[in-house]
Amino acid sequence: MVLADKTVSHKIHASCxxxxxxxxxxxLMIGKWRVIENFKVSGVGKGKYSPC
Structure with a gap:
């Protein structure tokens, strides 16, 4: 899924x-915008898409 900050238009790729x-x-329909207010940000995982 992709999260977007409406104040500065940054996009963040996220997983669930x-x-x-x-x-x-x-x-959460594809192509539709939804507001997510309560969420947690955690460290980068060790998966296939983590930075080096």
């Missing part, structure tokens, strides 16, 4: 736990 995504997928 699969079990959590199943709970909210009906509210």
């Amino acid at each position: 736990n699969r079990s959590h995504m199943f709970l909210i997928q009906r509210d």
